[in-house]
Each structure stands twice: as C-alpha cells, then as structure tokens.
Amino acid sequence: MNNDDFRSWSTKAAQWGVDYREGLRERPVRAPLVPGKVLNALPSVPPEKGEPMEKIFADFENLIVPGMTHWQHPRFFAYFPASAAPPSVIAEYLVAAMGAQCMLWQTSPAATELEIRMIDWLRQAIGLPQGFGGVIQDSASSSTLAAVLTMRERALEWHGNAKGLAANPQLRVYSSSLVHTSIDRAIWISGIGQENLVRIPAVGALQSMDPAALEAAIVADKAAGFLPAGIVACVGSTSVGSTDNIRAVCEIAKRHGLYVHVDAAWAGSAMICPEFRHFWDGIEMADSVVFNPHKWLSVQFDCSAHFVRNPEDLVRTLAIKPEYLKTHGHDGVVNFSEWSVQLGRRFRALKLWFVLRAEGLEGLRTMIRNHVKWAEKLARRLKAEPDFEIASEPMLSLFSFRYTPRGAADLDALNLALVNAINDDGRIYLTQSTFEGKLVIRFQAGHSDMTEADADVAFDTIVEIARSLAIEKKTA
Numbered sequence: 001m002n003n004d005d006f007r008s009w010s011t012k013a014a015q016w017g018v019d020y021r022e023g024l025r026e027r028p029v030r031a032p033l034v035p036g037k038v039l040n041a042l043p044s045v046p047p048e049k050g051e052p053m054e055k056i057f058a059d060f061e062n063l064i065v066p067g068m069t070h071w072q073h074p075r076f077f078a079y080f081p082a083s084a085a086p087p088s089v090i091a092e093y094l095v096a097a098m099g100a101q102c103m104l105w106q107t108s109p110a111a112t113e114l115e116i117r118m119i120d121w122l123r124q125a126i127g128l129p130q131g132f133g134g135v136i137q138d139s140a141s142s143s144t145l146a147a148v149l150t151m152r153e154r155a156l157e158w159h160g161n162a163k164g165l166a167a168n169p170q171l172r173v174y175s176s177s178l179v180h181t182s183i184d185r186a187i188w189i190s191g192i193g194q195e196n197l198v199r200i201p202a203v204g205a206l207q208s209m210d211p212a213a214l215e216a217a218i219v220a221d222k223a224a225g226f227l228p229a230g231i232v233a234c235v236g237s238t239s240v241g242s243t244d245n246i247r248a249v250c251e252i253a254k255r256h257g258l259y260v261h262v263d264a265a266w267a268g269s270a271m272i273c274p275e276f277r278h279f280w281d282g283i284e285m286a287d288s289v290v291f292n293p294h295k296w297l298s299v300q301f302d303c304s305a306h307f308v309r310n311p312e313d314l315v316r317t318l319a320i321k322p323e324y325l326k327t328h329g330h331d332g333v334v335n336f337s338e339w340s341v342q343l344g345r346r347f348r349a350l351k352l353w354f355v356l357r358a359e360g361l362e363g364l365r366t367m368i369r370n371h372v373k374w375a376e377k378l379a380r381r382l383k384a385e386p387d388f389e390i391a392s393e394p395m396l397s398l399f400s401f402r403y404t405p406r407g408a409a410d411l412d413a414l415n416l417a418l419v420n421a422i423n424d425d426g427r428i429y430l431t432q433s434t435f436e437g438k439l440v441i442r443f444q445a446g447h448s449d450m451t452e453a454d455a456d457v458a459f460d461t462i463v464e465i466a467r468s469l470a471i472e473k474k475t476a
Helices: 003-022 037-041 052-068 088-097 109-126 140-155 181-189 209-224 245-256 267-272 272-281 309-320 349-384 411-425 452-475
Strands: 133-137 171-176 196-198 227-234 259-263 288-292 304-308 388-395 398-403 431-435 438-444
Touching: 003 052, 003 088, 037 052, 037 349, 037 398, 088 272, 088 349, 109 133, 109 259, 109 267, 109 304, 109 349, 133 140, 133 309, 140 171, 140 227, 140 259, 140 288, 140 304, 140 309, 171 209, 181 196, 181 267, 196 209, 196 309, 209 272, 227 349, 245 259, 267 288, 267 349, 349 388, 349 398, 349 438, 349 452, 388 438, 398 411, 411 452
Parallel strands: 171 196, 171 227, 227 259, 259 288
Antiparallel strands: 133 304, 288 304, 388 398, 398 438, 431 438
C-alpha cells in the first residue's frame, strides 16, 4: 500500500466509523448467536498473494460487522460500559498511525510525560490526596495482579521474587465473597493459591465485607501459622455493585500491617462527582486503587488507572533493569515498564488527554449523574409493576431485578428464559447474575450516547417480552 492508498483508505475507514455510529440504534445490540457461522465463512488457509483492499473491506462489512455485538450501542445495558467517545477514537487513530512502543521514557518521552500528567489529572478528579502516584495499565485485572504481587513481596520482606514461595510461610489474602474473578486469577498467577484467598461474608444493604468476620479470620490465620499479606476490597462489584466499608477495612489492615488494594474498576469513575465519594470513604488510607476510565469515562478500551500510595513498592516488585533497557545520562526519568507486568506498552494516555479536554470534568459528571438518575427511575418503574421485584437496589447506575408472576413454578428458569428472549429481540442487551442464591437480571446504564428515551425503551422491552412469555406458557 502506497501513501496515496493509505490516505484514501484511512479516510474511508474514518467515514465508515461515523456512519456506523450514526446507524447503531437501527441495529440489534447483540448479533444472533450462531456458533461457527463466521469461522466457517473464512478460508481455512492464509492467502499466498495479497488481495485488493476493496475485497478485504467488503468482507469486513459483510462478514465481520453482522457478527459483532455492538458495544457502542446506546442501549448496551449488559456487563459494564465500554464507551469510546469520538475524541477517544480519533486519538486511537493517531496512536495507531504512530505505532509507538512506550515501554521507556527514551522510547517515547512525550508519551511518558503525558501519562504522568494524566494520572495526576485523574487523581485530582476523583479526590485522591496528593502523594498518590500511578500508571495506566491495560485493565483492572493487570492492576490487581500487580497489587497482589506487591502485597506478596511486602509481606515476604521482598524475598518472594528471589527465593520463591516454597521457601516462605504460607500467605493469606482476604476479600469479600462477591469480588470480581480477576482477584481469583491474581491469586492464581501470583502463586499464592486459591485455597489461600479467604472469602469474608458480605452483609448489609451494600453487601459489604463483614469487618468483624474479616478481623476474626486474620487473627485465626495468624494463630494457625499463616502469614496474612493483604486485603482486596471492592467498590461497585460486577454482579450487583456490592461495596465494602473502605475505612473499616483499612483500619483493620493498619492494625495488622496488611496491604489494602481497592478494586473500583467500574464505580471509581463516578467519584469525579463529589456526592458519590461517600461510597469509598477512607480511600486515602488504601495502598492502591484501580478504576477503569474505559468503563465509565468514555475512553476507548484499554485504559486502567492504577494508583499507588508508595510507587517505590510497586517498582521494587516489578522492575527488571538489563543494560539494554537503561537510560544513561538522564537521572530521575520514569520508565513505566517498571510499573507493569508487561514490558511493551501502548500510548494510552493520548486518548485520555483528548477525552478530558474535549468533554471536561463537568461534561463527564453530567453524563454519570444522568445515568444514575435514569437507572433509578427504571428501577422504580419496574418495582411498581405487580409481577416484578427489585432484587438489589440501585448502586449508582446498576441494579438487578426478577420477573415474579404469580403461579410460576421455577422463577430461575423463567428469568433465564426472559433475559435470553430480551437479548434475542435485539432492542436492548442485558446480562444475568446470581444474588442471594437466586438468578437475577442485571441492568446498568453507562453508555455515553444513552438518553432517557433509551431507558424508557428498556422498560417497554422488558415488560412486553416478560408478559409475552407468560402468555406463551399459558397457551402451551
């Protein structure tokens, strides 16, 4: 491809992106699920000779796009949002065009220094105190893994990497029973082991880790010869938004010398609104915090903000400095590859810079406040229906509900059938979960293009399809 072709196809791709976004409301949110349809349409062997871009692009439009779930659809109410606001998309074009490898300051000085500034902008935006440093990781999973490795090393007095776990006492890490599975994976990969992740029961309206049970578990483990290393607390869990009492957790950790990592992957974005910060009261006492601007701040995936109170501990855990990675003659530079599991790093700060400047904090606050308001309104409307119940009350813009018509024999099966029918319908996209031993249907508002009318469509779709299922069962 020569430069003229590159210019032409780049223009076509950008125009396609605009047209795609404009037409999303006319598409089903989730593609019809037919396993193997796309795979079987693809040649089983790679081409020996290059093919014309016209054919490649046509196959993209005709084969790939119809088989996609449309995450940028304004009625994507499943999982958590992954909004990519137009300024973020434009920044990604530029990042792709430059193709920079941002592992060291010397390999991309401007990228490193922009990342330092963007992390501090985010720190100020969410109200973390001065002194917290940070790094942009690819995902909360990587951030949590880095935090677990750090708590492991600190507990082992920095001997774990050198001597391995077999030469050291058996570690323990504590979390709620409702945390994301990324915590489990971090425990696996760190070598601590699933059996040493101690699950603390969740209690109360916010389904918080029981502080008394947490401290009792730590004391019992110490008496049994285990070495408690840290606690992973949560603000806004994936299932139903469960949120731990961060202050209570941190005070217990301080008494026992434990590291505290707070997973606020989704809900952390809402902390740009001061009125929501009570959900993580005490956050300044945590050792590390993660939240994903790629979830609720309209920044293109991947962009995870990992804050640390003592950056030296993170670097001491992860830094490896062979000669070929040293920057001679420049003291004090930051090499973010020493803050991450990965050596190679993308230029993630640019899209964050574009979005924060284009939207402004007030624009982003308005978006989040609207999502919370519209989710609460939908929950009230469903609660007022005689054959629906709210299983978990709204936590910010997330709640769960159940369809409970009188006389239904198996409500779990009925609700699973309902969520599948809703998703097959295509107007909206929801996911199921379990809460208090029952199958529930999750709703979360979070896409940057969502309007109040989209929440109204969600209500109409849910009620209409639920009632149609009831009619089908009666006629059957």
